[in-house]
Amino acid sequence: MPAILAIMYKWDSLLPFTEQNFRLQAVSELFLLWRKTKLPLIASENYQPNWFHKHLNTLKEIHLSFQIHCGIYSPGQEWKDMRSTLSPAFTSSKMRGMVPFMIDVNKQMVGVIKNKMQAAGTDYLDIECKDLTTRYANDVIASCAFGVKVDSHTEENNEFYTNGLATALAPFRRLLALGYSTFPSVMKKFNVKVFPTESKTFFKNLVLRTMKEREKHNIFRPDMIQLLMEAKKGKLTHDEKASTETDIGFAAVEESDIGKRKVNAVWTDDDLVAQAVVFFLAGFETISTTMSFILHELAMNPDVQEKLYAEIMENEARTSGKFDYNAVQNLTYLDCVITETLRLWPPLVALDRLCVKDYNLGRANRKCKKDFIIRKGESVAISVYSIHHDPKYFPEPYKFDPDRFSEENKHNIKPMTYMPFGVGPRNCIGARFALCELKVMIYQVLQHFEVKVCEKTMIPARLDTTTLSMGIHGGHWVRFKLRH
Numbered sequence: 001m002p003a004i005l006a007i008m009y010k011w012d013s014l015l016p017f018t019e020q021n022f023r024l025q026a027v028s029e030l031f032l033l034w035r036k037t038k039l040p041l042i043a044s045e046n047y048q049p050n051w052f053h054k055h056l057n058t059l060k061e062i063h064l065s066f067q068i069h070c071g072i073y074s075p076g077q078e079w080k081d082m083r084s085t086l087s088p089a090f091t092s093s094k095m096r097g098m099v100p101f102m103i104d105v106n107k108q109m110v111g112v113i114k115n116k117m118q119a120a121g122t123d124y125l126d127i128e129c130k131d132l133t134t135r136y137a138n139d140v141i142a143s144c145a146f147g148v149k150v151d152s153h154t155e156e157n158n159e160f161y162t163n164g165l166a167t168a169l170a171p172f173r174r175l176l177a178l179g180y181s182t183f184p185s186v187m188k189k190f191n192v193k194v195f196p197t198e199s200k201t202f203f204k205n206l207v208l209r210t211m212k213e214r215e216k217h218n219i220f221r222p223d224m225i226q227l228l229m230e231a232k233k234g235k236l237t238h239d240e241k242a243s244t245e246t247d248i249g250f251a252a253v254e255e256s257d258i259g260k261r262k263v264n265a266v267w268t269d270d271d272l273v274a275q276a277v278v279f280f281l282a283g284f285e286t287i288s289t290t291m292s293f294i295l296h297e298l299a300m301n302p303d304v305q306e307k308l309y310a311e312i313m314e315n316e317a318r319t320s321g322k323f324d325y326n327a328v329q330n331l332t333y334l335d336c337v338i339t340e341t342l343r344l345w346p347p348l349v350a351l352d353r354l355c356v357k358d359y360n361l362g363r364a365n366r367k368c369k370k371d372f373i374i375r376k377g378e379s380v381a382i383s384v385y386s387i388h389h390d391p392k393y394f395p396e397p398y399k400f401d402p403d404r405f406s407e408e409n410k411h412n413i414k415p416m417t418y419m420p421f422g423v424g425p426r427n428c429i430g431a432r433f434a435l436c437e438l439k440v441m442i443y444q445v446l447q448h449f450e451v452k453v454c455e456k457t458m459i460p461a462r463l464d465t466t467t468l469s470m471g472i473h474g475g476h477w478v479r480f481k482l483r484h
C-alpha cells in the first residue's frame with residue numbers, strides 16, 4: 001500500500017470511529033480522513049460538486065516552483081480560463097491525430113524487445129514492466145506533447161528521459177511534492193523548489209525552439225505543441241463533431257460546461273511551456289503505473305488475455321491490419337480490461353477538495369449525537385481506492401473481472417463510485433489521451449507477444465510500501481513470449 005494511503009488506513013484503524021476523531025488536525029489544514037467508505041461523500045445523493053473545489057494540488061505547487069505563471073491548478077477564474085482554453089486539445093477528434101504517433105512509439109518498443117530476444121537466442125524475455133512502460137510513456141509524451149522523437153529503450157539515458165524522470169521525478173522530488181500537498185503554507189514559506197532548474201531550462205528551451213521552428217517553416221504536426229500554438233492564437237475551439245463522437249472508453253469523464261466555454265484570455269509563451277510540462281508530469285507516472293498493472297493482470301488471467309487476443313485478431317482480420325483511432329475506439333473488451341484495471345489499481349488513490357460552503361453530511365453512525373458538518377474552508381480527501389474496493393458497489397472487489405464493465409453489466413455501476421480520472425469540472429483533462437495511449441500499447445504488445453507469469457512475478461501482488469507511487473512490491477515482472 002503506498003505510504004500516503006497507508007497513513008490514512010492506519011489512522012483509520014487505530015482510532016475507534018467517533019465524531020471526535022473524524023476530524024484530524026494536520027498542521028494548518030484540516031484533513032478529513034475518509035473512513036473506509038462509511039461516508040462516501042460523492043456517492044451521497046445530496047452531493048453538490050459546486051460546493052467543493054479542488055484545493056490541495058501538488059502540481060499547482062510544481063507550477064509555482066517552475067516559476068511560470070499558469071492557472072490550471074489554481075482555484076477560480078484563472079483555472080477556469082486555462083481549462084476552457086486547453087480542453088479542446090483533449091477531445092476525441094484531436095486524439096485521432098495523435099494515435100499514429102503512439103503507434104510509432106509502440107512499434108519502436110516492440111522492435112527493441114524482439115531484438116533483445118534475438119540477441120539472447122530465445123523466444124521469450126522476462127521484463128520488469130514498470131521500467132519498460134515508463135520508457136514507453138516517456139517516448140509517447142516526447143512525441144505527442146513536445147514533438148520530439150526519442151527511443152528510451154535503446155538510448156537509455158537520452159536527454160529527455162533524464163531531465164524528465166531522473167531529475168524531475170526522483171524520489172527526493174516526490175517527497176517535496178508530497179510536502180506541498182500536505183503542508184503547502186510551510187513549503188511556500190521556505191520557497192522550496194520541486195522542479196529542478198536544469199529540467200526547467202531544458203523543457204523551456206525545447207518547447208520555445210520547436211514552436212519557433214514550426215512558425216518559421218510553416219510545419220504542421222497534429223500534436224500538443226501545435227494545439228498549444230493554436231490556443232495561444234485563440235484558434236483552439238471545441239468542434240461540433242467532437243460532441244457527437246462515441247467516447248474513447250467507459251472511464252472517460254465528460255467535460256463540464258466550464259471546459260466548453262469560449263474564452264478570450266491572453267497566454268504567454270511561458271504559460272504554454274508550463275502546460276506542456278504539466279502534461280508530462282501528470283501523464284507519465286499514471287500511465288506507466290496503469291500499464292504495468294494491466295500487463296500483470298493479463299499474465300495472471302490467461303483466459304482474459306485469450307479473449308482479448310481474439311478480439312484483436314478479429315479486428316486485424318476485419319480491417320486488413322489497419323490499426324487506427326477507430327479500431328482503438330471499437331474494441332469493447334479491451335476497454336473492459338483497462339476500465340477494470342483502473343478500478344482495481346487506481347494510480348491516484350485519493351482526490352482532494354476544498355469545501356467552499358458548509359455541507360451537512362448527517363450522522364456518521366448511530367452512536368453520533370450530532371450531524372457532521374464540513375465547514376467552509378476545510379479540506380476533504382476522498383479515498384478513490386476505498387470506494388473502488390467497496391463490496392457494496394463492486395462485489396468480490398479484489399477479483400479482476402473485466403466483465404463488470406461489459407455492455408450487459410455496466411449499467412450496474414453506480415454513478416460516482418467509479419472515478420479513476422476524478423469527478424466534476426476538475427476531472428483529469430488528459431483522460432482521453434491516457435485511454436488511447438493505454439489501448440495502443442496493449443493492442444500492439446498482445447499482437448506480438450503472449451504475456452505470462454515467470455519466476456519473478458509477484459504472486460499474490462502486494463503493494464510496495466516503500467515508494468510514493470502505486471507499484472507491486474518486488475516489481476512488475478512478467479514473461480513476454482513471442483507469438484509465432
Ligand code: HEM
Binds near residue numbers: 279283348425
Ligand atoms: C491512467 C492515466 C491517468 C490517470 C489515472 C489520471 C488521473 C487523474 C486524476 C484522478 C486527476 C484529479 C481529478 C480530480 O481531482 O477530480 C487528474 C488531473 C489531471 N490530469 Fe490526469 N490522469 C492520467 C493521465 C493524464 C494524462 C496523460 C494527462 C495529460 C496529458 C493528464 C493531465 C491531468 C491534468 C492537467 C489534471 C488537472 C486537471 C485540472 O485541474 O483541471 N492526466 N488526473
